Amino acid sequence: MQGLIGFTGTLSGQIDDSGSGGTSNYNELTNKPSINSVPLVGNKTTEDLHLFSGDYDDLSDKPSVNGITLSGNKTTADLGLFSGNYNDLTNKPTLFSGDYNDLTNKPTIPEIDMNPSGAATEEMNDIEVDGTVYEVVDATARVIIGDGQLDPDFTATNLTGAANELKSNLDELASYLSNSDTVSVQAATVTDIASISLTKGSWLVLTFLSGNADNSGMCVNTLTIGGNSRQTRGTLTGGGGLVNYSITTVSTTTTAKVKAYMPVACNATGVINAIKLG
Secondary structure: OOOOOOOOOOOOOOOOOHHHOOOOOHHHOOOOOEEOOEEOOOOOOOOOOOOOOOOHHHOOOOOEEOOEEOOOOOOOOOOOOOOOOHHHOOOOOOOOOOOHHHOOOOOOOOOOOOOOOOOOOOOOOEEEEOOEEEEOEOOEOOEEEOOEEOOOOOEHHHHHHHHHHHHHHHOOOOOEEEEEEEEEEOOOOEEEEEEEEEOOEEEEEEEEEEEOOOOOOOEEEEEEEOOEEEEEEEOOHHHOEEEEEEEEEEOOOEEEEEEEEOOOOEEEEEEEEEEEOO
16 A cells, blocks of 8 residues: 555554455466466476377387388388398399300301311322411421421321311300411511400410421511510421410400511411410
8 A cells, every 4th residue: 555644633443455465375376377288286297298208119100111110129121121132132133154055146166177178198288277278398287386396297187187176176165266367578577467356364375377488597476465475486497387375364355466577588477366265
């Protein structure tokens, strides 16, 4: 109560100020706040107030994968997902077995007719292999490796049989390449004669060199494969030839060549063959 009261005499009694009073006790309040219709009185838990507990397992309508609810520790197998293991796949492709015999459309290797008119005889004058004619002197094909003669009694008949046997074996190989040429070479000059292209893999490469440099000195058959080379040397006495070979593995397509070195100017014939080993 505020203000000035003007009064003369004695004032007695009690002032009633109950209309403007209050309370400091929360529990005596009316219209207290509430959550989910639960009045906020006393110590209430999230469960008392129907609130989320913070525990994932207490959720409803949890997400799922392939109809399986995502709760607990689930593996890819539990959820019906791919394990990452190739062997667990279905409808896997059929791969090549690696067996040459399982291939389709295999190449056909042409026949080598060493003596189309019949068996080789002492009167036979030459041998033809893949269109290249090799002269036989006195019915003897002299094959020279290094500085020595491999077999002076290696006859044309034996050579024909060996070549035919080789041809029959070539039918089972993955790849067979052949090339030959006759080139006029200058004296004491290394000259390219013939070449082939080797694809990636392991190869047996053979070369044969002949020419009309009989009794004129040392001749050289050089086989080069990429940046590597090897040589055989000898004389072409009696119309023979020089053989060279190499077993090699190339990691990319590589050129192989047969080269000739003759002591005199002449015509040189070079043959290069390659058999793929794998």
